[in-house]
Amino acid sequence: MCTPAQLQVITRPGTEETQTVAGALKRSVSRRDLLVGSLAFSVAPALSHFSAHADAIMAFTEIAPGIFVHQGRFELQSPLNRGDMSNTSFVVGTDAVAVIDTLCSAKLGSELRAAIRAVTDKPVRYVINSHMHPDHVFGNVAFKNDDNVEFIGHHKLARGLSARADTYLAANKMMLGDDAFAGTEIVLPTRGVDDKVTIDLGGRQLTLEAQSVAHTDNDLIVSDSATGTLFLGDLLFSGHIPTLDGSLRGWLSLIDKLEHYKPTRVVPGHGPHAMQLPEAVGDEKRYWSTVATDVRRMIKEGKTMNEATKTAGQSERGHWKLFDQYHVRNVTAAFAELEWE
Template identity: 30%
Template sequence: MRLVVCSLFAASFVAHADRLPQQAVDTAEIPEIVISAADADSKPLPYYRIAPDVYFLYANIAEVDGKNRGFNGNAGFVVTDEGVVVIDSLGTPKLGRRLIATVRKVTDKPIRYLILTHNHPDHSYGAVAFRQLPGIKIVGHVGTLEYLGSDNLPASVAFRRRILAADMKGFKGVEPDILVGGEIYSHYDFTLGGKTFAVYNADHHHSFGDLVVHQAEDRILWISDLAFNNRSTFMGDGHSGAALEAIDWLRRTFPDTRLMIPGHGSAQTPPFPMVEKTYSYIKRLRDEMRAAVEAGQDLESAVRLSDFADWHATPLYHENHKKNANFIYREMEQEVYFGK
């Protein structure tokens, strides 16, 4: 695969005080893109061509708010001779419609597949916009069905409707047409326009169920939230032990990968430092919380005392670290007292 030096296809879209990095691969630059509720659904979002036929929407690094309006998780799409494959749908129905408009800016070929890497809002709440497209197949993890029936969904939707009422108009949970599950690390494959897409069941390391997408011919790996770049990780669903196991699997299974595209932050080329950084953070926090449990330290004290000073400058560390410590402490209680 011939990698393309990232080029920005968004100059005409800069209507606010947006800050758009000149490239979206191997960069520490973080975009600051203001999303307006008044923007038309037909207005494309900023995007980058990061490889032949591969386009990437590099989103804000932030919690959802009225400035980014849910554009705080990455998405992308691949154009083939027979149609388009979209990976993730962004965080609101309105953003989903604008993602479709972004595809239309590049090509008039039909969108044949939408792959939802997991059920978190920033990646999946735009899916209802795609459901209206003729002939589309939506691919998701079997755990999506559990999420759609859980208390998490109405609570999350209510929160987003409070701060993004117009953007969330028309939201509905979307059941995938194709469910990927079964044995961990098994995969569902399809070919479109001479390109093969292998969609792997990567367990529930981050959510109710997580997928990794491999483009074999292009040696590109869409890893979603298995590793984070340009920001700290979030452990609030899933399982931290499964995350470490999935990263080990990733390293073993795809040694010839040329480009990794995460769910947050810029894409990376080898040696993929975001993978090691995410792994080391999770392992370090697991070790710390296990030691606290084994020493009889209570949850409140363990979380209060947990502090990784070398992470202080990393975006969203201060918002996420205590939550991560709380979540992993409870996991360690289960492992110490009841085993895996």
């Protein structure tokens, strides 16, 4: 049983209101247990009188009415942190709930599902994956037995994830350990987005837009009509160094476009709960521009990829967490791409 010290807090920024939320509840939250805000879809839990039953629970912040975000850690996944290393969100409408990214294991996906149930009894109708990386999709399995749930991703996600399935499963099991990874399996999208799709949660619509190759070749952006919130997935890193599994040139091109977007707020895949454009993409743009400039110069000078990994982009070292873990991979990918431009 969770003790009071184990309870997490959901805070709505800009107010004094906080609520304790357990990762699993003895019973579902009924309508009379919800505090309904000025908008019909804005809900907040009143749960201080409930008993909680879970070994671990998950904290969310309500960044706008009906939009809840959990911030992952800036760490490599391990048994100690259970792989809680990326952001996950859910959006509550008057009729249904949509989840955006589900973390990296069945257990964390189950905690996410329990956190949703602590906020609302509305059904989860949509599980949206921003791209194929394990820390954003492996929690899908926690929702696969929900009635009428639809899994949605970029039309290239299923192919990409299927191709790497065995590698991803083995690597993540090794990093997390048998216990933390238990029950995890791959659940592919049941619906692919080729261009743009709109889904209705009741009182608000989410627009899902497939992107060209950038962070990966299967990035998806989600925007909420009711609050002007834009979910960028791993197209936006803040604090945590960006990682390249697609196209550096494509990513820089997309960043140029994002600088002209005018959402109310953006949610990164790794970083704070919410940020503002265009400032949010400034560090990321500087990093990739620096890597591109250095790599192009070294290619022109006849340097090898190995030489580039030792010096290109090193001026960025002090600006990012996990720089030593990912930067060499980024330079390697950038060199392979730019060598043939």
